[in-house]
Amino acid sequence: MRKAEVTRNTTETKIHLQLTIDGTGQQSIKTGVGFLDHMLELFVRHGRFDLTLVCDGDTEVDAHHTTEDVAIAIGRAFSESLGERRGIKRYGSMLLPMDEALVMTAIDISGRGMAVVKLAIPSEKIGQQFDTELVEEFFIAFARELGATIHLxxxxxxxxxxxxxxxxxxxxxxxxxxxxxxxxxxDEIPSTKGTIQ
Incomplete structure (x- = not known):
């Protein structure tokens, strides 16, 4: 089983999580930001990962630190679980409709962390806490920590x-x-370089 446990404590957030890549979509997620919890539940369910995550963050300020640090911790857990990336397909993509919305997502677990996020989100906030500019911050942090190229x-x-x-x-x-x-x-590392780092 490919799994990891990550604890990340700073002056802004305290995070503990357990991730199983080869799961069934089970989750227990408590970040203190309701909309972020909902999005992570969807992410886990559709990826069929198992994730238990608790974050105690400075949400009295806003949701920025919590969103970014949660992405860092989850990206780190994926990186640790995948080890030297042996045997993975490396690439994945999805064209996903959600009612009138349609978003293309593509990822390359390349060792090079970057995110290209091209979204035109009409509102500045969703719910009480979540600034929509944090969507890009989440994927940038995740990409850097995993070492992946992500396009949205x-x-x-x-x-x-x-x-x-x-x-x-x-x-x-x-x-x-x-x-x-x-x-x-x-058993192969999916790169002509022989390594993904």
């Missing part, structure tokens, strides 16, 4: 909740594909 491109959509939901569902599906074991080459 909105093709259609005018409802902020639907657009962001399409991002997290699509990312779960794309990442699930990328971390799946390639049965044709289960």
């Amino acid at each position: 491109h909105q093709i259609a959509g005018k409802n902020s909740h639907h657009i962001v939901e399409a991002c997290f569902k699509g990312f779960g599906r794309a990442l699930g594909e990328a971390v799946a074991i390639n049965q044709a080459a289960p």
Whole structure:
């Protein structure tokens, strides 16, 4: 089983999580930011990962530190679980509709961390706490920590909740594909360099 346990404590957030990549979509997520919890639940369910996560963050300030630090911790857990990346498919993509919204997600677990996020989210906030600019911050932090290239491109959509939901569902599906074991080459590192670092 590919799994990891991560604890990350700073003056802004205290995070503990357990991740199993080869799971069934089970989750217990408490970040203190309701909308972020909802998005992570969708991500886990659609990727079929198991995740238990608790974050005690400075949400009295805003949701920025919690969102970014949770992404760092989850990205780190994926990185630790995957080790030297042996046997993974490496690439994954998804074109995901959510009612009127349509978002394309693609990922390459390349060792190079970057995120290209092209979204036109109409509202500045969703719910009481979540600033929509934090969607990009989440994926930037996740990409850097995992060492992956992530593209999120909105093709259609005018409802902020639907657009962001399409991002997290699509990312779960794309990442699930990328971390799946390639049965044709289960012992190979999927790079002509012989390493993904």
